[in-house]
Amino acid sequence: MPLVKNARTTTDLFVQIADGAELPGDGAILVPAARFLEDPEAVLKHAGKVGVVWPNNRDLDDLVPYLDRLAAVALVFPSFRDGRAYSQARLLRERHGYDGELRATGQVLRDQFVFMSRAGFDAFEVKKDADADAFAETMKRYSVFYQPTGDGRVTALNRRMQLRHSESAGQ
């Protein structure tokens, strides 16, 4: 499954650890939430980068204390139509100030890219190669955004207000 970061397909440096499997000696690892929570301090002592796969029906409160020591959080879209992880993503970015990799996993298809990016995702495990190839193009679909989110894109309202200011300044 191709991983898209910075709008390009890239090699996934993280090794996904299955439930109950031994942790490798080093290298970046993505650990399931349950496994991580069994003994977070032990996992965080791992020599390489640590990321956690967080299910979309689990409260983020249990993860928040460790955010500054995590290199990645992977959120899950069990299906295209299950949008719970959009809320989790925005909360991680906008409320808890998480600034590491935020990865979308599961049924990740082209037509979610813009929504996901706006919610704060910056890494995408894309289901289909064709969709991964179309990432950069797809992200250009929209240039106007109505809602303020933590992604920094200027909203339509802000653009209108700026326009008003510059118009009234010019009079």
Add this chain to the structure above:
Amino acid sequence: MYAYDELDRTLINERVSEFRDQVKRRLSGELTEDEFKMLRLQNGVYLQLHAYMFRVAIPYGTLSSKQLRRLAHVARRYDRGYGHFTTRQNIQYNWIKLSDLPDALADLAEVGIHAMQTSGNNMRNVTSDQWAGVAPGEVEDPRIWSEILRQHTTLHPEFSFLPRKFKIAITASEHDRAAIKVHDIGLRLHKNADGETGFEVLVGGGLGRTPFIAKIIKPFVHGRDILSYVEAILRVYNQYGRRDNIYKARIKILVHELGIEKFAREVDEEWKQMGHSALTLDHSAIEEVRSRFSYPAYEKLPHMPDELKQAAHDPLFERWRKNSVAPHKVQGYSIVTLSLKPVGGPPGDATADQMDAVADLADKYSFGEIRVGHEQNLVLPHVAKRDLPQLWKALDRLGLATPNVNLVTDIIACPGLDYCSLANARSIPIAQELTRRFANHDTAEMIGRLHINISGCINACGHHHVGHIGILGVEKNGEEFYQITIGGRADENAQMGVLIGPAVPYAEVADVIEDIVEAYLALRDRPEELFVDTVKRLGVEPFKERVYATR
């Protein structure tokens, strides 16, 4: 009318391009039907019994004459020459080809119309009072807030994949014409003791198989905080709404299962955490949206012009005027309802020719503006009283002057089994038969205000629960049967109707309704007592006896 600016136009054009690409990928086989289904539903495209159905948004029911002409054009060019106005102030086309859809959308986008989020599990078209901005006594024009919410809910990055669909309705009048109590969120605009504008917020209303009247979650949310408060509700719903069972996924079930107090606490907790956010609307932000609304330059006109005095001698004109013309907030003007419920016709349908003609009449008599109401009628919101006689003649020629607004033949009905793949039974022929039974206007007037609502299945698109008389189509051993409820209402005193007894077969529905109406005429304590009030006073029993005694 709200005027789109370059940004609004750009966004809907970008949406058309996106949808064009999605259709292309479906037609080439790159997308499976299952994958495409979610995408087309985000843009108002359903697969019905015979063809694709295309639902186009009419935000808060406001249209310009130019937009209505374009809706007519789509009906003519891509469909079969007519459209169907819905209970959520939208329009549906029933026979459109998938390959034509991107072009139809592009044609609509040229006049600022789109189909975004008219279906799918997202925030649907924001609806409002069809008399917004013209009704006497309104707190303020709710369309400003409807538009703020329209923008905020369009392509929302967090709430486009909710557990289920989500509908918001706004009213600013004492008398609720927007049915806010049967919406996921209902907003009633009012002012607090300091004269500041805000909203009573209701949550968890809805019809379908588990109907609920919305509950008040907060008596007053300041206007500047309305987006953050709505967002807090949606965030709680998005995370905790059920996704295991489509029939239990609406917010009404979450509110019911948690209880309104607990749900309100969850929302408050979330809202507090949001704090003062980018969602807080300062005065200039609200004024920016308000400034994009234009209002007619009304003339100073007499309350009772000569034209109206003269026309009053014509009993047919007077009958129509008394029925279809309502007071306007500006002296000398009226609000005129155009009945889309002709005797024998399918409720809410309009032909392309009628749409074009109404657009012309709007230009001539209503400052180019048209409204669509949830009762599936059209409205010309700013008609000078002196023009009423001329307008009436023109509407009569078009078949749009049936004087039955709010009467027994002003029936709300879903498309039913004639079109819909979900339906168990037909709705339209029942409505048509009832309009023939009560075709005599003297009888209809004598009966007075009486709303009949018909749904072809439990999903309740015809809002049968809140009809004064509700008719619900069900299937029994392969045959169409209908359950009848009475006493429902959708206004500020909203409540669900009560079942009067066992379902009756298709052929008997009109007889049963006639029996119920006859019982009412015999039981009402004076002619002014409305059907729904008689039911409230006496309960279901006397009606039940009348209907089932001989069956």
